[in-house]
Amino acid sequence: MIDSTHQPVSRNAVCPFCSLLCDDLRVAVDGQALTLTGPSCGRARAGFADGSIEDVPLVAGVQASAQQAIERAAALLAGSRHPVFGGLATDIDGMRTVMMLADRCGGSVDHMDGDTLARKNGLLATRGGISTTLAEVANRADLIVLFGEDALGEGSRFVERCVTPGDSLHPERLAARELVVLAPQSATRALKGISVPTRHLPMAMSGAAEVASALRALLAGRTLAARAVAGIRTTDLAEVAARLAAARYAVVVWGKDLSSAPHSEVAMELLNELLKDLNRSTRAAGLVLGGGDGAASANAVCAWQAGYGLRTSFASGGPEHDPTRFSARQLIEDGTADLLVWISAYATRQTPPADLDCPTIVLGRSGMRFDVVPDIYIPVGTPGIDHPGRLIRADSSVSLPLPALRESGLSSVRQVLGQIAALVLP
Ligand code: SF4
Structure with missing residues (x-):
């Protein structure tokens, strides 16, 4: 006989399905069946429903x-x-x-x-790095630059939790926040509806090292002879460099689409050097997503x-x-x-x-x-x-x-x- 009084139990959950470890989930537990009831995340929904x-x-x-x-x-x-x-x-x-x-x-x-981790570990061991936390990004960054589209879309709540959090310890930083996205054209769809001013400069991930290098040169006051770097107009990159220099706390974020790409060590090293350059006159840090x-x-x-x-x-x-x-x-x-x-x-x-x-x-x-x-x-x-x-x-x-x-x-x-x-x- 079917028990018509049976009700699933709603529980708080910490999500184990990517390294953001979102701790604000609600999951309906019905016997052994689990259903994510919110907030929405495609990866988490599939993860809780997986297995037997x-x-x-x-x-x-x-x-x-x-x-x-x-x-x-x-x-x-x-x-x-x-x-x-x-x-x-x-x-x-x-x-x-x-x-x-x-x-x-x-x-x-x-x-x-292991290949991605080895690159990250090698860079850290040989060159060091300036990194930050999710809370620092959410509360203090006034400029966030995404290299790649790993942090965007159905499988990540990074933007929701760190770029556009509901509130902040520093509301003035949140109010002034801008997002720059250097990522393939395919990122366009995921950027719709983001509630902070957002600029997307389409870039193939294979061009990340060139772009990072160009940004360093522009920050150092050099003039680039090229009219475009990796398909991005030099004038647009000059605006990003100026914005990085003017930010009180810029955070550069990248994920697996950069760190697992061939020769990504060069791009990551250049981004780390960019952060060191910025820290001579302002505050800037990196955040490497991954580790899931x-x-x-x-x-x-x-x-x-x-x-x-x-x-x-x-x-x-x-x-x-x-x-x-x-x-x-x-x-x-x-x-x-x-x-x-x-x-x-x-x-x-x-x-x-x-x-x-x-x-x-x-x-x-x-x-x-x-x-x-x-x-x-x-x-x-x-x-x-x-x-x-x-x-x-x-x-x-x-x-x-x-x-x-x-x-x-x-x-x-x-x-x-x-x-x-x-x-x-x-
Ligand atoms: S972003 Fe999605 S998969 Fe990752 S921890 Fe949060 S809810 Fe889970």
């Missing part, structure tokens, strides 16, 4: 009990010469356990977005436990860092690693790369389906949904607790790895 709590572990493609899967995973790990822990889409507790196992088993750690799928948390835990960011190996008995040699792909393809432990607790589509030929253990969001079935699959819960968790935000200075939304009975990455560790480690 009825999944079962697989060993060699055959359904198995959790205990059988854990015992088989422990046997594979115990027999591995060099396991690589990849994916790493987990929370702080999960990553701590990864680090413990990698250290004790002589393995390596790399995130599924637990990347910011995994990188931070690795840094504070090993002294290096991700792409660190413990194979020699102590931590060693190499952003090229210790990529999970490189370690598997050159035969160094003989086991991939793939961790992906946020999205069922984030399976291990199908072209990596290596025995594989997957701890994946329950409901995952595979083109290439791994040796072992153990379904896990998602932090902030199936169990409490803690994640580090995009600006790296804030970690947020994520309460659980339902009692699904799914184990966390920390719990599963802990059970494997209990069988492997003396």
